[in-house]
Amino acid sequence: ARMAEEDAVVVIGLGRFGSSLAIELMESGTEVLGIDADEDIVQAHNGLLTHVVRADSTKEETLRQLSVPDFSSVVVAIGGDIQANILTASLLLKMGIPNIWAKAVSEPHGKILEQLGVAHVVRPEKEMGKRVAHLVRGVMQDYIEIGENFALVKMATPPDLVGVPLGQARVRATHFVTVTAYNRPGSGWSYTTVDTVLEAGDTILVAGESRRVEAFSLLR
Numbered sequence: 673a674r675m676a677e678e679d680a681v682v683v684i685g686l687g688r689f690g691s692s693l694a695i696e697l698m699e700s701g702t703e704v705l706g707i708d709a710d711e712d713i714v715q716a717h718n719g720l721l722t723h724v725v726r727a728d729s730t731k732e733e734t735l736r737q738l739s740v741p742d743f744s745s746v747v748v749a750i751g752g753d754i755q756a757n758i759l760t761a762s763l764l765l766k767m768g769i770p771n772i773w774a775k776a777v778s779e780p781h782g783k784i785l786e787q788l789g790v791a792h793v794v795r796p797e798k799e800m801g802k803r804v805a806h807l808v809r810g811v812m813q814d815y816i817e818i819g820e821n822f823a824l825v826k827m828a829t830p831p832d833l834v835g836v837p838l839g840q841a842r843v844r845a846t847h848f849v850t851v852t853a854y855n856r857p858g859s860g861w862s863y864t865t866v867d868t869v870l871e872a873g874d875t876i877l878v879a880g881e882s883r884r885v886e887a888f889s890l891l892r
């Protein structure tokens with residue numbers, strides 16, 4: 673079966689990171705061409721991805737044979753071999769792939785990828801470390817940093833906000849954050865309005881500058 677290259681994604685390197693990324697894409701309905709240099713890894717992904725190919729992504733000719741230049745999104749998920757990661761990313765840039773994502777294993781590696789022109793450099797260890805730090809503190813149930821200094825946090829409703837319509841609580845004016853949605857046990861998630869009155873058992877989703885959201889999460 674031919675893939676619709678426009679909507680499909682190429683994942684190069686099917687280690688722990690690339691593999692879970694590729695499988696998650698498949699589960700959310702995106703076709704995936706997986707590429708890995710290791711035969712056992714390729715075997716292990718047979719049937720799990722739309723296509724899996726054993727190939728060395730540092731060879732331009734190979735990438736062309738696999739029609740990689742026809743895809744609009746490619747992820748370089750090679751971790752251990754930094755040279756292969758950088759070489760692959762530079763070939764993809766040369767081919768003019770519109771959306772290139774590359775995993776960086778260290779800060780200097782990330783800097784090099786950015787200098788090359790890779791628009792989306794992901795630093796899984798660093799990002800996960802920051803995220804887990806917020807979770808370990810115990811107040812936040814989930815923490816996602818959206819770009820520089822802006823975060824989305826899932827947390828219990830601070831006592832101050834219980835029983836008062838959100839419009840009156842003046843959350844944005846006082847705490848510089850926005851309560852975007854809430855989850856009431858048994859009712860699921862709803863958007864908030866100025867008339868929403870939160871209850872003690874509600875979980876809320878708060879958006880705002882990272883330091884503001886952090887301060888807000890510590891309200892007791």
Ligand code: ADP
Pocket residue numbers: 684685686687688689690707708709710713727728729730749750751752753756
């Ligand atoms: P992780 O830390 O996510 O497990 P790894 O670096 O261990 O990442 O795995 C990356 C994968 O990339 C490995 O399965 C490896 O075989 C593959 N790989 C490494 N170099 C190349 C290359 N030049 N071409 C294709 N795949 C490669």
